[in-house]
Amino acid sequence: MQKKNKHDPISGITGGLILILLGVLFLLSTMDYIPWGDWWAYFLLGLGVIFILEVIIRSSSRSYRQHSKGKLIGGVVLIVIGGANIYGMVNWWPLILIAVGIIIIFSSLRQTKK
Numbered sequence: 001m002q003k004k005n006k007h008d009p010i011s012g013i014t015g016g017l018i019l020i021l022l023g024v025l026f027l028l029s030t031m032d033y034i035p036w037g038d039w040w041a042y043f044l045l046g047l048g049v050i051f052i053l054e055v056i057i058r059s060s061s062r063s064y065r066q067h068s069k070g071k072l073i074g075g076v077v078l079i080v081i082g083g084a085n086i087y088g089m090v091n092w093w094p095l096i097l098i099a100v101g102i103i104i105i106f107s108s109l110r111q112t113k114k
Contacts, residue, residue, distance in 0.1 A: 048080075049079065055071050
């Protein structure tokens with residue numbers, strides 16, 4: 001028996017938003033509104049925001065709800081890395097990633113004990 005594939009418009013919207021983000025960042029870079037060497041930090045920040053928006057949309061829609069804990073964590077991590085580079089805290093974001101990783105490990109261990 002074949003499983004029917006449901007059309008998931010949220011994935012298409014996410015892909016479109018990522019392309020729009022890239023286009024806007026390249027446009028802003030060529031117009032010297034953001035430094036050309038820093039566009040990637042803005043991309044990571046924007047990508048993180050898009051992932052979190054997708055999680056919010058998926059959690060509010062019953063038909064497209066999925067386990068989205070990974071995208072939420074990934075979105076937060078991308079926002080931290082991009083924001084840290086934009087605001088000059090380049091030395092701090094690895095420590096934040098380590099702390100988040102430790103929290104995730106302890107959270108997983110605590111859930112397996114229950």
